[in-house]
Amino acid sequence: xxxxxxxxxxxxxxxxxxxxxxxxxxxxxxxxxxxxxxxxxxxxxxxxxxxxxxxxxxxxxxxxxxxxxxxxxxxxxxxxxxxxxxxxxxxxxxxxxxxxxxxxxxxxxxxxxxxxxxxxxxxxxxxxxxxxxxxxxxxxxxxxxxxxxxxxxxxxxxxxxxxxxxxxxxxxxxxxxxxxxxxxxxxxxxxxxxxxxxxxxxxxxxxxxxxxxxxxxxxxxxxxxxxxxxxxxxxxxxxxxxxxxxxxxxxxxxxxxx
Amino acid sequence: xxxxxxxxxxxxxxxxxxxxxxxxxxxxxxxxxxxxxxxxxxxxxxxxxxxxxxxxxxxxxxxxxxxxxxxxxxxxxxxxxxxxxxxxxxxxxxxxxxxxxxxxxxxxxxxxxxxxxxxxxxxxxxxxxxxxxxxxxxxxxxxxxxxxxxxxxxxxxxxxxxxxxxxxxxxxxxxxxxxxxxxxxxxxxxxxxxxxxxxxxxxxxxxxxxxxxxxxxxxxxxxxxxxxxxxxxxxxxxxxxxxxxxxxxxxxxxxxxxxxxxxxxxxxxxxxxxxxxxxxxxxxxxxxxxxxxxxxxxxxxxxxxxxxxxxxxxxxxxxxxxxxxxxxxxxxxxxxxxxxxxxxxxxxxxxxxxxxxxxxxxxxxxxxxxxxxxxxxxxxxxxxxxxxxxxxxxxxxxxxxxxxxxxxxxxxxxxxxxxxxxxxxxxxxxxxxxxxxxxxxxxxxxxxxxxxxxxxxxxxxxxxxxxxxxxxxxxxxxxxxxxxxxxxxxxxxxxxxxxxxxxxxxxxxxxxxxxxxxxxxxxxxxxxxxxxxxxxxxxxx
Numbered sequence: 001x002x003x004x005x006x007x008x009x010x011x012x013x014x015x016x017x018x019x020x021x022x023x024x025x026x027x028x029x030x031x032x033x034x035x036x037x038x039x040x041x042x043x044x045x046x047x048x049x050x051x052x053x054x055x056x057x058x059x060x061x062x063x064x065x066x067x068x069x070x071x072x073x074x075x076x077x078x079x080x081x082x083x084x085x086x087x088x089x090x091x092x093x094x095x096x097x098x099x100x101x102x103x104x105x106x107x108x109x110x111x112x113x114x115x116x117x118x119x120x121x122x123x124x125x126x127x128x129x130x131x132x133x134x135x136x137x138x139x140x141x142x143x144x145x146x147x148x149x150x151x152x153x154x155x156x157x158x159x160x161x162x163x164x165x166x167x168x169x170x171x172x173x174x175x176x177x178x179x180x181x182x183x184x185x186x187x188x189x190x191x192x193x194x195x196x197x198x199x200x201x202x203x204x205x206x207x208x209x210x211x212x213x214x215x216x217x218x219x220x221x222x223x224x225x226x227x228x229x230x231x232x233x234x235x236x237x238x239x240x241x242x243x244x245x246x247x248x249x250x251x252x253x254x255x256x257x258x
Numbered sequence: 259x260x261x262x263x264x265x266x267x268x269x270x271x272x273x274x275x276x277x278x279x280x281x282x283x284x285x286x287x288x289x290x291x292x293x294x295x296x297x298x299x300x301x302x303x304x305x306x307x308x309x310x311x312x313x314x315x316x317x318x319x320x321x322x323x324x325x326x327x328x329x330x331x332x333x334x335x336x337x338x339x340x341x342x343x344x345x346x347x348x349x350x351x352x353x354x355x356x357x358x359x360x361x362x363x364x365x366x367x368x369x370x371x372x373x374x375x376x377x378x379x380x381x382x383x384x385x386x387x388x389x390x391x392x393x394x395x396x397x398x399x400x401x402x403x404x405x406x407x408x409x410x411x412x413x414x415x416x417x418x419x420x421x422x423x424x425x426x427x428x429x430x431x432x433x434x435x436x437x438x439x440x441x442x443x444x445x446x447x448x449x450x451x452x453x454x455x456x457x458x459x460x461x462x463x464x465x466x467x468x469x470x471x472x473x474x475x476x477x478x479x480x481x482x483x484x485x486x487x488x489x490x491x492x493x494x495x496x497x498x499x500x501x502x503x504x505x506x507x508x509x510x511x512x513x514x515x516x517x518x519x520x521x522x523x524x525x526x527x528x529x530x531x532x533x534x535x536x537x538x539x540x541x542x543x544x545x546x547x548x549x550x551x552x553x554x555x556x557x558x559x560x561x562x563x564x565x566x567x568x569x570x571x572x573x574x575x576x577x578x579x580x581x582x583x584x585x586x587x588x589x590x591x592x593x594x595x596x597x598x599x600x601x602x603x604x605x606x607x608x609x610x611x612x613x614x615x616x617x618x619x620x621x622x623x624x625x626x627x628x629x630x631x632x633x634x635x636x637x638x639x640x641x642x643x644x645x646x647x648x649x650x651x652x653x654x655x656x657x658x659x660x661x662x663x664x665x666x667x668x669x670x671x672x673x674x675x676x677x678x679x680x681x682x683x684x685x686x687x688x689x690x691x692x693x694x695x696x697x698x699x700x701x702x703x704x705x706x707x708x709x710x711x712x713x714x715x716x717x718x719x720x721x722x723x724x725x726x727x728x729x730x731x732x733x734x735x736x737x738x739x740x741x742x743x744x745x746x747x748x749x750x751x752x753x754x755x756x757x758x759x760x761x762x763x764x765x766x767x768x769x770x771x772x773x774x775x776x777x778x779x780x781x782x783x784x785x786x787x788x789x790x791x792x793x794x795x796x797x798x799x
Contacts, residue, residue, distance in 0.1 A: 059534075083361055091355030
């Protein structure tokens, strides 16, 4: 278990989450320094989304504690300005245009109108959405929706950005735009918590990687460290490492204890 | 976050949600046409009632002369609270895209926003007719200030009852989350209660009209005087004004005090609901429930359905229906037709009870056979079309399976209920005849329904009592009832006259019967063929 770190952007200690007799998380601890891009990996059903909901305060752990930027996540009023969250399904309203949606979120985030307008214009331009900004979101492609949702999650320049499968189902150009933007967000000093199955994305942008398996963190460290710990022979990819640490043997031997 | 900021955020959310609703209403031409039809029907009724309202305003000399004022004043907060509770259960218990809104603003702001949007929607639907009636009454009374005072008096009461109704609704939803079995039971109880309410309201209306109801005694018993005194404050400055009373002022104070308390309670309840995941709604995961549900073995269709592909399709529909009964919420519309029928049954003599029940059973089976699976076949099947339309199974088999599924549900009801009424005195010949006609009607209704539904598919999912599902268009359902209802009644009445020997065999009768059968079979078969054609030519445009 990592020691408590006052400088950590994300500090989770011994998180447990049960649904009746089903254990979704079993003693997950994380300590992620500010400015880190943290790749959060795990097979389907490992508990990644549950972890993200707990880290964003949207769900309560059965036991354990979470602090984001030193704030207890149960204090949502104080937490809200510090976090941005892009869930797997983009939280957009089909009846709004992208510009209306972003204005709306800026309003709720208390971003001054002029600042909001400038940021929205800049981000729409950067993501190539200016021409479609006044069309209803219901008419958008998946990529356009994902880009709009990404913009709204960074509009208030959060200290910690949670991304759940942000590039899933996108064409290469849109995926690269998102990937580049993740790097930009991190370069500005924000922490990015990135959950994805697309391992090349993690290899490209992540400073640290954590692998969740059966509700436990079974490997953690830099991508190179995880590869070497998984004993993939030195030349293996992150995919090889991922497959190695999420095998059934791992469950029995407990790689994370290293 | 401060209360002021939360209220501001709440009003912003309310505005956004309201705008989304309005855009949703106007998003399709057919919805606009439906709304215009609705406005035409109810607007006409309203216009015809305005002279009466105007005369009532002219003649009113005091509040006590307004018929049942005390009773109505007592009922207003009760109805508003129940309405808010029901709407919370049905629609506003959760906000869409919780993950966005709840990581952005305080839950109190979300509660305020959802309630504000709902008040806006109710104002949109009922505000205009209410304003027209109030303005007409005010014109009759000759006291324009009534419009202002009425709003000033009703608004605090509406806020208070809405907030508490919301809190109650969320509390019920939390109970449902903890005890899913209770949710299912209450849905059945709710349906029965609604049917009972319709029956009682029908009887109440008749009794009120014929003077057999002791209205004065009832009013004296049920009226809560402080509320009546409070609502009478709306008439301040008019000829109907009452002197200020202590109970009226105390009621106002209680309303003002209870509103913020209600908001606190509602916020706590809502926070507990939104941030506790027994949840299966919203955009939360349903891993827990998914793990709880399951089935063993493969898909095995029982005999005799296993003999044909259509039988397999029908069995698939039945299995899915049983596992997701919320798909059938549209069947609730039947309740509104049960009222007059129920009253007739209750008031019928012992001799007539059996045959009326027998005919009702045949009619109910017919309704179920068509309306359960047939009224939105393309909307139902569209998510699976990329699979279904590219298999070796012909479209006619898919449609036939749907007709069969409806018949499997309707035929037993249409046959068994008439036969069972022999115990209530229905002559066996009549019971058998009703059963046979019922079975015939079931097949005709099921075939007719698929074509009607295919002509006007609905693809959008709607949330109803926490379940997201695709339901048929109300227009289609009404059209089905207006065609199948009279058709079935004609057939059953003719059968009754036939078996009781009241129909002499004449050429005119034979021609009429022939035409009836031709229309029933022809329209149903044509509709069935149309559905097959729609399936065969369907494209994702």
